[in-house]
Amino acid sequence: MTEVRVPTLGESVTEATVATWFKKPGDSVAVDEMLCELETDKVTVEVPSPVAGTLSDIVAGEGETVGVDALLANISEGAGAAAAPAAAAAPAAQSAPEAEAETGGAAVDVMVPTLGESVTEATISTWFKKVGDTVAQDEMLCELETDKVSVEVPAPAAGTLTEIIANEGYTVQADAKLAIIASGAGASAAAPAAPAAAPAPAAAPASASGAKDGPAAEKAMAEAGINRDQVTGTGRDGRATKADVAKAVAAAAAPAPAAPAAAPRAPVPADDAAREERVKMTRLxxxxxxxxxxxxxxxxxxxxxxxxxxxxxxxxxxxxxxxxxxxxxxxxxxxxxxxxxxxxxxxxxxxxxxxxxxxxxxxxxxxxxxxxxxxxxxxxxxxxxxxxxxxxxxxxxxxxxxxxxxxxxxxxxxxxxxxxxxxxxxxxxxxxxxxxxxxxxxxxxxxxxxxxxxxxxxxxxxxxxxxxxxxxxxxxxxxxxxxxxxxxxxxxxxxxxxxxxxxxx
Structure with a gap:
């Protein structure tokens, strides 16, 4: 039996809410397959499976608040469990190596590298690759920007970039997951299928995706008195997060056309305003x-x-x-x-x-x-x-x-x-x-x-x-x-x- 526990959430963050379980007891899971999603005050954290096996029981259900290292679930390890997720999309007799070849090889996580003493977060400034691109080992994938330095993130393995978890402009904690690479000989062949297999989150508006929002977001919407269709969800499968709700509340409270006047400025003639360029200051x-x-x-x-x-x-x-x-x-x-x-x-x-x-x-x-x-x-x-x-x-x-x-x-x-x-x-x-x-x-x-x-x-x-x-x-x-x-x-x-x-x- 293998325990699934709450991962490190970042400096000063001591608890999170279980937003969504993607698996239910009895389901087979593969190594690093997403089990559930946790929501903190600032970020959404996905919890991967530490081993291949069967989800035997869920200890912390959706909506429960859990501390760092709290027990979330238990997984029973088994010889045939790793092949189970592939069985739904492949003939029952297909072997594990064959399934791995079809999915593009082993999944390799791209993590935030060491940022330096006392630096706990960084902003994604540029992605040099996009989903579906083939990458070589040590090839630069993206660039992070901290308070003082820019940090390049190399590919930990050769393969295909199958998923980008943190997009440009996102602020990530130290040791956060940035992307996933499918490594191995079949990676490049599997890459074109990846975008076609996962357009669903972007295909439908967040309000109509059918995905269940996290409890923290639902509570925030209830307290703010706003409808779900006023919130644009940026979470997994279009789910709304607390940050999305906060943005919707701020947008509703602001006088619509006069948003530029939020900063105290002298009146700018319309023709001058059209020639201005507003650029967000870098973290540095x-x-x-x-x-x-x-x-x-x-x-x-x-x-x-x-x-x-x-x-x-x-x-x-x-x-x-x-x-x-x-x-x-x-x-x-x-x-x-x-x-x-x-x-x-x-x-x-x-x-x-x-x-x-x-x-x-x-x-x-x-x-x-x-x-x-x-x-x-x-x-x-x-x-x-x-x-x-x-x-x-x-x-x-x-x-x-x-x-x-x-x-x-x-x-x-x-x-x-x-x-x-x-x-x-x-x-x-x-x-x-x-x-x-x-x-x-x-x-x-x-x-x-x-x-x-x-x-x-x-x-x-x-x-x-x-x-x-x-x-x-x-x-x-x-x-x-x-x-x-x-x-x-x-x-x-x-x-x-x-x-x-x-x-x-």
Whole structure:
């Protein structure tokens, strides 16, 4: 006897309602065949059969509320049970291998991959394949978008994509099922039959499909006082979910033609409105917006400025860049100089490398340097760990490697966590001056800017020098003005005389 239990429902979700049983006691079931559907506050979860056999009894009936890992049913395993579902569509004498060949081979689940520490959900941004397509092992099936990174989902096996469970725009929990692949030699041959065998859910309107809605949806409709035909069901076989009911209630409550006015905007002439384009913010962009606003609302951000004469740093770079690249296989840029200069200054002013935790100040005796990078998807901050212990060559290689991974959307969550200080280089885009915003919970961020020739008075004479404005934004709750200015002066001194870095002065 094999027990069928409630699967993991997602972080903070502790119970679900049994919405629909697709099988009844006495029915034969195959491995991974859907037994029932559970409904939580946010998602609908299908429960597959863990083994092939016969459904002997149902412990939790439709409408019952069950907790995580609760017993749903029991399955009796048997030698001939696996072939039973195929018997209805094939001659009784057909063997199990023959049935498997007709259905396209073994079913392989496509699951949400590991998203990273503390990331519990993702949004399906793009499907590269559609139902019926043949896929190779490790071929990209779809792309997920989390708060910080995009994650590509490869095919776990070669075969045919027979079902897409989570469509584009859906939000899925970690370890959720995304799709099903029929693997094996017969997969491609079976693929064309799959769409023809299952057009029923889309063929009839949800209100006329005959499928029984989940109890949570029925209760929500009763409480809202709306009819079933007002709700468009998006669940399995056109069933309505709680989310569908909520959408119907919101649509009924909104003033019909005036929906665009939901956001406070100035009146837009009709001809202008026709030329507008409204695009939903990506999860990454929403997270960037929220975190930056949280930083402004939480920290006492103040910015101090200075300027640095880049003559000596540029001369040193010019003199050694070819030899440096030949020996280390990495291009000598300015970022390694600035990273070294900041690490040097943070030793003298440790509060800039600290963070507030409640009523405590946490001082970091290491430097995990965040290097802000603009990408097509938005701003990301990969972290160079223990940058204070690295050589110029190690820093340049790490920056180049993480910068490429950032632009390609390949950074993992771990690579963007744990930073203690950040450098943002707006100069690459031509910025002459800016006030960077802190990257919480950090207490300091250095803004680099464009190098520009300007007339400067040197020993009583006017000379043209390559100058750069520097900006240090800091959390005034733990960093005083004296410390902030001292930090920026130390960075300036190190860059105007790079030999100080070698002498640790």
């Amino acid at each position: 962009r929403q997270t960037i917006a929220r975190r930056l606003k949280d930083a402004q609302n939480t920290a006492a951000i103040l910015t101090t400025y200075n300027e640095v004469d880049m003559t000596e740093t540029m001369a040193l770079r010019k003199e050694y860049k070819d030899l440096f690249e030949k020996k280390h296989g990495a291009r000598l840029g300015f970022m390694s100089f600035f990273t070294k200069a900041c690490c040097h200054a943070l030793k003298e002013v440790p509060e800039v490398n600290a963070e507030i935790d409640g009523t405590d100040i946490v001082y970091k005796n290491f430097v995990h340097m965040g290097i802000a990078a603009g990408t097509p998807q938005g701003l990301v901050v990969p972290v160079i760990r223990d940058a204070d212990k690295m050589s110029f060559a190690e820093i340049e290689k790490a920056i180049a490697e993480k910068g490429k991974r950032a632009r390609d959307g390949k950074l993992s969550m771990a690579e963007m966590q744990g930073g203690t200080f950040t450098i943002s280089n707006g100069g690459v885009y031509g910025s002459l001056m800016s006030s960077p915003i802190l990257n919480p919970p950090q207490s300091g961020i250095l803004g680099m800017h464009k190098i520009q020739d300007r007339p400067m008075v040197i020993n009583g004479e006017i000379k043209i020098r390559p100058m750069m404005y520097l900006a240090l934004s800091y959390d005034h709750r733990i960093v005083d003005g004296k410390g902030a200015v001292t930090f920026l002066v130390r960075v300036k001194e190190a860059l105007e005389d790079p030999r100080r870095l070698l002498m640790d002065l």
